[in-house]
Amino acid sequence: MAIDRRLLQNLDGPLLLAVGLLSGIGVATIWSATKATAFADLYFKQLSAIGLGVLGMVVVASLDYRRLADRAPFFYAASLVVLSYVLFFGPRIAGTRRWLVLGGAQLQPSEFVKLAAALFVAKIFAESRKDQLGLRDVMPAGAAIGLLSLLIAAAPDLGTAFCLVPLFLTVALLAGLRVRAVLLLALCGVLLGALGWSFALRDYQKSRIYTFLDPNLDPRGAGYQTIQSQIAVGSGGLTGKGYGNGSQVQLGYLPARQTDFIFSVLAEELGFVGVSVVLALYLFVLWRALETAQLARDRVGAYLAAGIAATFGFQVVYNVAMVAGLVPVKGLPLPFLSYGGSSVLASLLGIGLILNVRMRRFAN
Amino acid sequence: MRIYEDLRAVQDRLVVAQRVVGALMAVLLVAFWYLQVLNNRYFLELAESNRIRNVPLVAPRGLLLDRGGRLLVENRPSFNILLTPEHSEDLDSTVARLADALGMDEATIRARIAARPARFRPAVIRADAPFADVAAVEARRLELPETGVEVVPLRAYPLQAAAAHALGRVGEVSERQLEQEAFAMVAPGTFIGQAGLEARYNAELMGRDGVRRVVVNSRGAEVAEAERTPPVDGPTLTLTLDASLQAALERAFVGRRGSAVALDPETGEILALTSQPAYDPNAFATGVDSGTWRSLIGDPMRPLMNRVIQGQYSPGSTFKPIEAMAALAEGVITPTSTVYCPGYLSIYNTVFRCNRPEGHGSIDLRRALAVSCNVYFYQAGVRLEIERIARYSRRFGLGSPTGVDLPAESSGLVPSPEWKQRVLKTPWYAGETVSVAIGQGQLNVTPMQMARATAALAVGRLVQPHLVKAVAGRPVEWPPAQDLGFDPAHFEAVRTGMCDVVAAGSGWRARLPGVEVCGKTGSAQVVTRARLQQLGPGNELVQPHGWFIAFAPRERPRIALAVLVENGGSGGEAAAPVAHEVLAHFFRVAVPPRVPAPAAAEAP
Incomplete structure (x- = not known):
C-alpha cells in the first residue's frame, strides 16, 4: 500500500506522541496493578495488542476515509449481524454475551461497532444539506444508532451501549440539530429511562444506581467498588504512594484494577501529579481530534473525527468521574490505559481514522 | 478540482465542543484535587484501617x-x-x-x-x-x-x-x-x-x-x-501458703465440711487455708459449661463460698479466752479469783445451764477455761456488761473484716445495744449478755477472724492476715501488728488455761508430743429447739458446728489456727483432730526460712 509523501507530511506527530505516552503509561500501570497476582503477564498481552493496534492504525490511515465512509452501510449491516450473532450464539462469560471467539482470541465486537457507528453517522449527516435540523431530520439516523445501542445493551453492556449516544448527539449538533430539539430528546430520554427503570433494568443495574447515590448502603457489595476506589484515589495525595507501592492496589482492595479502575491505580500510586499529567494528555488528544475536525476538508471528515472524539471524550470523562465516585459504576474501559485487547485495538483504529482525516485535509 | 464545502458553521460549533471538553477536564481536576489534596488525611486513615489489623x-x-x-x-x-x-x-x-x-x-x-x-x-x-x-x-x-x-x-x-x-x-x-x-x-x-x-x-x-x-x-x-x-x-x-502444710490440711479435712486457716501469729502470713466442699478451678479455665455451673450454684452446700472469710458462725466456747481477757483487763476477775458453779446460773428470771449439769463447784480462771465452765463466764459477762464485751471483742478484731487480701470478706457481728436498737429496733435484754458471754446469741465470727484472734492471744498483738508475700520478687509491705495493750500477766493466765484444754481437757485430741499446744474447743448451736424437733435428733444438719482454735508452741508461737467443722458435733471430737494433723505436720517438717526484709526497711 503506497502512502503519498504529502500525506505523510500531514501526519499528526503530536497526537501520535500523546497516544503513545498514554499507552505506555497504561502498560506500566497494568504492570503495577498485576505484579503481585497470577496475572503478572497482562502487561505483555497489552503490549502485543498495542503492536497489533499500531499495525491496524497504519492500515486504516492509509485508506481514504471517504471511501471507508462510502462503505458505512456495509459496516453498519456487518455490525448488526455480528452483534446479533454474539447475542444469540456467543459464549456466556461472567454472565454476559459480549464476546466473539475467533481462533482462540476473544474479541468484543461492541468496541469496533463504535467505529462503524461513527462512520455511519458521519456519512448520513454529511449527506444532509440543511443548515438547521429538526427532530424529524435526525430520526432515521437516531433509530439506526438506537438499534445498535439496544443490541449492545442486551449483552448486557450498558456502558458501551451508552457511548453511542454522545457520538450521535455530537455529530447531530454539529450538523445543525437545534438545541431545543436536543432538550426535547432529553425529555423523551427521561421518560424512556423511567420506563426502562420499571421494566428493563435488571436488579444489579438498579442496585448500582442506588449504591452510587449512597455507597455506604452496601459497603461490602455494590458500593464496595466506589468506596475502595475513592480510598485509593484520596489516599494517593499530591504525589502518590510511589509506583508499585499503593496499598489499595497491591493488597487487592481495589476491584477491576487493571481494567475499569486503572485510573484509580494511577491516582493512588502517582497522586494528583500523575492524575494531572494523564488528564492533560487526554485533553490534548481530544483537543487535537476536534482540531482535526475543524481542519477537515469536508463534512464527512469533520463529523468522523468529531464523532470518534466524542466517544473517546465520553469514555474518558465518564470513567475518570466514576473512579472519583462522581457517577455510578459502569463497565467502561479507559481508552489507551485500561487492559483489554479489543479496547486497545479499537481505540488505535479510531486514532487511525482521525489521522486519516487530518492527513487528507488538502488531498483530492 | 473539487469545490470545498462551506464548513464555517460546523467549525464554529467545534470550537464550542473544545470548550466543553476543556471545562469537563477542569471539573475532573477539581474533583481529584478535592479528594487527593484536601481530603488526603481522611482517605489515608481509611486506607490504613483497610491495610492494618x-x-x-x-x-x-x-x-x-x-x-x-x-x-x-x-x-x-x-x-x-x-x-x-x-x-x-x-x-x-x-x-x-x-x-x-x-x-x-x-x-x-x-x-x-x-x-x-x-x-x-x-x-x-x-x-x-x-x-x-x-x-x-x-x-x-x-x-x-x-x-x-x-x-x-x-x-x-x-x-x-x-x-x-x-x-x-x-x-x-x-x-x-x-x-x-x-x-x-x-x-x-x-x-x-x-x-x-x-x-x-x-x-x-x-x-x-x-x-x-x-x-x-x-x-x-x-x-x-x-x-x-x-x-x-x-x-x-x-x-505465704506452704504447699505441704496445705496438703496436710486438705488430707485432714477429707470427709468433713467446713473450713480452717492457719497463720503465722507473728506476721499474719497465712500458711494454709481450706474451705470444704471445694471445687476444681481447672473447670473454669476454658469457660465453665452451663451444666457444671448450675450444679455448683445449685448445690445447697455452696462449694463456691469461701467459708474461711464468708462463713459466719457463733464462736461458742472459743470466745471464752477473749471474754477472759476482757474480764481480766477490766478487773471483774483476777487469775486467782473463784466463782462457785452449781451447774446453772439463775438470773434475769431465766436459768442458764452449765455444760456440766452437776456443776464445777468453786472454780478459778485456769480451770474454767480447761473445763469450759459456762457459769464462770456467765458471771464474768454479767459483771462486764455487753458494751465492754463488745469493745474488747472488737479489739480482738471481731465484728469487722480482717482485711485479708481476698475479695468479698464478711465482717461477722459483734452485737451491742446500739446495734440492736438500730437494726432490730428493739432494746437490749440483759439475758442476751449472758448468751454472748459464752459465744452464743447474736455474736457471729468468721474462721479468719478467730484465727487472727487466736494469734493475738498467742503473741499479744493483732496481725494483718495476708496471702501474698511478694509480687515479682519484691516483698509486699503489710501493716505491722498492733499491740493490744493488755497486761502480759493476763495473757499468761489465759494461755495457761488454754494449755490445760489440750493437755488435760476437751482439746486432748490435738495433743502433740514435745510441743506445748494451747487451744480451745467450742461448739455452736445451729438450730433452735423447735427446729431440732422438726428435723429429728438423728439429722446431721442439727448437729452443732465444732470449733477448735489453737496456737503452738506456747513459748514463741509459730502457728495459730482456727478449724470449724460444720455440723461436726463437739469441737473436741470434730475439729481438734484436724488441728492435730496440721500441727503434727507443721512441727515435723522444717519451715522454710522467712524472706528477709528488704534492706531499705531495716532502719539503722
Whole structure:
C-alpha cells in the first residue's frame, strides 16, 4: 500500500506522541496493578495488542476515509449481524454475551461497532444539506444508532451501549440539530429511562444506581467498588504512594484494577501529579481530534473525527468521574490505559481514522 | 478540482465542543484535587484501617508460687482449632469435613462461626482441643487451608481443688463487669480473675497484652507484620501458703465440711487455708459449661463460698479466752479469783445451764477455761456488761473484716445495744449478755477472724492476715501488728488455761508430743429447739458446728489456727483432730526460712 509523501507530511506527530505516552503509561500501570497476582503477564498481552493496534492504525490511515465512509452501510449491516450473532450464539462469560471467539482470541465486537457507528453517522449527516435540523431530520439516523445501542445493551453492556449516544448527539449538533430539539430528546430520554427503570433494568443495574447515590448502603457489595476506589484515589495525595507501592492496589482492595479502575491505580500510586499529567494528555488528544475536525476538508471528515472524539471524550470523562465516585459504576474501559485487547485495538483504529482525516485535509 | 464545502458553521460549533471538553477536564481536576489534596488525611486513615489489623498478643497471667517457690497456679499451652470462613471457597463442604474430623455436629460449628465478633476473624471451633483433634486438623492442612490451630496460654491449677478458695478461678469477663471502671481496658471475651487471689490481684496478674500490627490483603490474609509490641507477662506472686502444710490440711479435712486457716501469729502470713466442699478451678479455665455451673450454684452446700472469710458462725466456747481477757483487763476477775458453779446460773428470771449439769463447784480462771465452765463466764459477762464485751471483742478484731487480701470478706457481728436498737429496733435484754458471754446469741465470727484472734492471744498483738508475700520478687509491705495493750500477766493466765484444754481437757485430741499446744474447743448451736424437733435428733444438719482454735508452741508461737467443722458435733471430737494433723505436720517438717526484709526497711 503506497502512502503519498504529502500525506505523510500531514501526519499528526503530536497526537501520535500523546497516544503513545498514554499507552505506555497504561502498560506500566497494568504492570503495577498485576505484579503481585497470577496475572503478572497482562502487561505483555497489552503490549502485543498495542503492536497489533499500531499495525491496524497504519492500515486504516492509509485508506481514504471517504471511501471507508462510502462503505458505512456495509459496516453498519456487518455490525448488526455480528452483534446479533454474539447475542444469540456467543459464549456466556461472567454472565454476559459480549464476546466473539475467533481462533482462540476473544474479541468484543461492541468496541469496533463504535467505529462503524461513527462512520455511519458521519456519512448520513454529511449527506444532509440543511443548515438547521429538526427532530424529524435526525430520526432515521437516531433509530439506526438506537438499534445498535439496544443490541449492545442486551449483552448486557450498558456502558458501551451508552457511548453511542454522545457520538450521535455530537455529530447531530454539529450538523445543525437545534438545541431545543436536543432538550426535547432529553425529555423523551427521561421518560424512556423511567420506563426502562420499571421494566428493563435488571436488579444489579438498579442496585448500582442506588449504591452510587449512597455507597455506604452496601459497603461490602455494590458500593464496595466506589468506596475502595475513592480510598485509593484520596489516599494517593499530591504525589502518590510511589509506583508499585499503593496499598489499595497491591493488597487487592481495589476491584477491576487493571481494567475499569486503572485510573484509580494511577491516582493512588502517582497522586494528583500523575492524575494531572494523564488528564492533560487526554485533553490534548481530544483537543487535537476536534482540531482535526475543524481542519477537515469536508463534512464527512469533520463529523468522523468529531464523532470518534466524542466517544473517546465520553469514555474518558465518564470513567475518570466514576473512579472519583462522581457517577455510578459502569463497565467502561479507559481508552489507551485500561487492559483489554479489543479496547486497545479499537481505540488505535479510531486514532487511525482521525489521522486519516487530518492527513487528507488538502488531498483530492 | 473539487469545490470545498462551506464548513464555517460546523467549525464554529467545534470550537464550542473544545470548550466543553476543556471545562469537563477542569471539573475532573477539581474533583481529584478535592479528594487527593484536601481530603488526603481522611482517605489515608481509611486506607490504613483497610491495610492494618491489630492482632492482640495475650499476656500470660502471672504465676502463683507457694512460700517455698512451689508452683500453685501456672499457664499451660492449650490448642484452639480455628476456622476463618472468609478463606473458605466452599464453606458447606469445609464445615462438613471439619465436623467429620472433629466428631462434632455441623450445627455446633455453624453456631461457633456465627458467634465470632467480626468478619475475617477466625472462629474458635474447639477450645482446648485434645491432641488427636489437633493432629486431625494438621493432617488436613492442605485440603482445608482455612482451618488452623492456635496456641493460647490456659490457666492451670496443679493442686486441683486444694486451696481453691484462696487461689480463686478465672472466667470470661461479664457484661456487668465490662461496665465497671476497673475493667475499662478489658476487651470482651477476655478471661479475668473471678474469685480468690485471681480476682483480688487481677490487675497485676493480667500483665499487659501486646499487639501485632499486621498488613492484611483484601481477603483478610496476613501479608506481613508491620509492628510488634510484645506482651508484658503478669508478675509472679509468691504466696505465704506452704504447699505441704496445705496438703496436710486438705488430707485432714477429707470427709468433713467446713473450713480452717492457719497463720503465722507473728506476721499474719497465712500458711494454709481450706474451705470444704471445694471445687476444681481447672473447670473454669476454658469457660465453665452451663451444666457444671448450675450444679455448683445449685448445690445447697455452696462449694463456691469461701467459708474461711464468708462463713459466719457463733464462736461458742472459743470466745471464752477473749471474754477472759476482757474480764481480766477490766478487773471483774483476777487469775486467782473463784466463782462457785452449781451447774446453772439463775438470773434475769431465766436459768442458764452449765455444760456440766452437776456443776464445777468453786472454780478459778485456769480451770474454767480447761473445763469450759459456762457459769464462770456467765458471771464474768454479767459483771462486764455487753458494751465492754463488745469493745474488747472488737479489739480482738471481731465484728469487722480482717482485711485479708481476698475479695468479698464478711465482717461477722459483734452485737451491742446500739446495734440492736438500730437494726432490730428493739432494746437490749440483759439475758442476751449472758448468751454472748459464752459465744452464743447474736455474736457471729468468721474462721479468719478467730484465727487472727487466736494469734493475738498467742503473741499479744493483732496481725494483718495476708496471702501474698511478694509480687515479682519484691516483698509486699503489710501493716505491722498492733499491740493490744493488755497486761502480759493476763495473757499468761489465759494461755495457761488454754494449755490445760489440750493437755488435760476437751482439746486432748490435738495433743502433740514435745510441743506445748494451747487451744480451745467450742461448739455452736445451729438450730433452735423447735427446729431440732422438726428435723429429728438423728439429722446431721442439727448437729452443732465444732470449733477448735489453737496456737503452738506456747513459748514463741509459730502457728495459730482456727478449724470449724460444720455440723461436726463437739469441737473436741470434730475439729481438734484436724488441728492435730496440721500441727503434727507443721512441727515435723522444717519451715522454710522467712524472706528477709528488704534492706531499705531495716532502719539503722
